[in-house]
């Protein structure tokens with residue numbers, strides 16, 4: 001699915017109407033099947049950008065087109081169909097505590113199911129083999145029937161990513177997928193996500209704090225700061241000077257360790273979610 005944003009402005013999904021805009025005049029065109037990393041300092045607007053692309057947040061100004069359709073101008077039924085072809089993996093996946101991993105992974109397919117089938121799948125997971133296959137890509141196959149509240153933060157994050165592999169989506173939007181992963185798991189997760197997107201010809205947009213991973217795994221890198229697009233370059237053209245400009249006043253983020261993972265029990269403010 002291709003993506004066109006034109007002069008988009010928007011607030012963070014949890015922000016009040018009086019808050020400053022988190023995105024300001026962002027224009028971006030992404031071809032179907034492209035893989036793009038979005039980098040930038042904390043608060044740059046990366047998450048807000050993904051929510052606009054996920055049709056979870058209506059832009060305050062400007063337009064967004066997904067697969068040639070403006071999600072905010074089509075009839076509700078068409079918007080629902082459009083959302084069925086999107087997958088948003090938040091940094092902290094919304095996993096109900098007592099749920100089994102198998103059910104949590106297969107929830108990635110729920111938007112494609114009818115009401116009865118999706119309710120039934122909560123109690124009788126219908127395709128455990130598919131979930132196991134997706135989990136095995138993240139070294140988690142043995143956790144298939146564990147409860148999600150007995151997993152570590154990094155394991156929960158990988159369960160959230162495994163959902164994307166069963167989603168059948170043609171636009172994968174992934175928010176800081178490596179924030180709770182050790183370097184080996186992070187490398188594995190990046191290879192799996194980019195390999196899967198390529199194989200399924202899905203478009204992949206991924207926000208990252210790990211600049212080295214963005215440059216290594218993505219052919220195209222977009223830099224955001226203070227809600228504005230600072231650059232949109234092939235990875236090979238992202239020089240140390242370009243990065244220093246992007247992270248001006250935030251150089252610790254470029255040189256220091258990745259920001260700390262926010263534990264799910266820290267209970268961030270609820271954000272309305274319209275997709276997985």
Ligand SMILES: Nc1ncnc2c1ncn2[C@@H]1O[C@H](COP(=O)(O)OP(=O)(O)OP(=O)(O)O)[C@@H](O)[C@H]1O
Nearest residue numbers: 012014015016022041042043044045046047048269
């Ligand atoms: N929960 C919130 N309530 C109100 N405003 C918020 C909230 N979270 C973020 N914002 C505002 O939205 C702006 C953009 O935040 P966003 O999360 O999109 O940036 P980000 O680049 O993803 O940051 P990070 O890398 O720290 O996750 C922030 O600068 C902040 O002003």
